[in-house]
Amino acid sequence: MLAVESLDLYYGDAQALAGVSLQVPQGEIVAIVGANGAGKSSLIRSIAGIEKPRAGGISFKGRPIRGLESHAICNLGIGQVAEGRQVFPSLTVEENLEMGAMLPRARKTREQTLQQVYGMFPQLAERRSQAAGTMSGGEQQMIAIGRCLMGQPELVMFDEPSLGLAPLVVQEVLHTIRSLNGRGLTILLVEQNVAVSLKISNHAYVLENGRVVMSGAGQELLHDDRVRQAYLGL
């Protein structure tokens, strides 16, 4: 569904991504793991059209998307749940969700999608009139996920969804990611929490200093000695 080929990204003279290639097959959860500064967020920001790579190719459902504007990429069906949730604190839950349905592909079915999101997150339906800024980190993450779903994506990219959340809430978020995948959405998960992301992913890539240094099935990497030593402290 999504293919990245030999992607190079620079910030000034500093190379953030060096020849990164990966495949995200339809209906799978693919994880990108690595330490802080490895280039994980740069990679999904490049896919989303926010960063402009210097070389390489990105295609979505066979269509080249490198160089497209970020709104055009969103409108093709690539959604992103940004790091830090980024909800609008002064807007209500419902207004935050509505903000996700501004894309042309999502406008017509806005009401129907909203009901689907409420069906998936009943706690948001109960608190639809509450200001998002007054909700907990976990609830804000649900709003961020709901807002992304309002754009009717086929592929959802999660950037550090567990960041700043309590362990129990992290489990809830991971359960949501699994459930979205169960509903047919393809997931690209970027996460510093290596153990949990490898557990739920079908396939994973390990990034180090902007390069893919290892890849394989999530469970396989979870039992790899190098991964256990470098990322799990075992």
Next chain:
Amino acid sequence: MATKARQQARKSIVIPTPRLVEDALALAGRYKEIEALRRYAAERRPLLQGASAAFLFIGLACGAGVFAFLASVGGWMTLPAMMLAPLVALCSLFVIFYIFYSWVEARALAGALGHRTNRALAVESWLRRKANIDLLARPDVPWIAAGLLVALPLGLLVAAAPLVGVAVLLLAIASPLVYARMDAA
């Protein structure tokens, strides 16, 4: 309920605490990460640059106001004034840009949602009717920080150099109005 909840959320940025810095960082994060907001700002880049230049000037004038006032008190205050002025200018710029960009965000949200996110004041309605200036939304103003770091230095500037001070005050009032008028056009 929504209005009450909004007021609760806003209370957190009325008082200048490290929370204001957190809120400013969160605001910057939303401009960086949220596609709709990023595009809204990109479409208005020249207008935002023009307004930012005006607010940069006003922030620097705040620092100059503190310097001019303290230096006019006596020669012995010149050194402290020289040390304090850049700090005041920096803090003023932080507060001014926070207020301006939170207002731009609120305008973007009001436009996208197709309704105001707060009730229009009489002066706002008058501006809309008489001058075709629709402010659309109000910014989240950290009142104490704005009072100490913007209003007070501007007041000192007016006291030390009345003509320049009044001109800067007029610029501060006119900038958002011109922005709103040109944004509508």
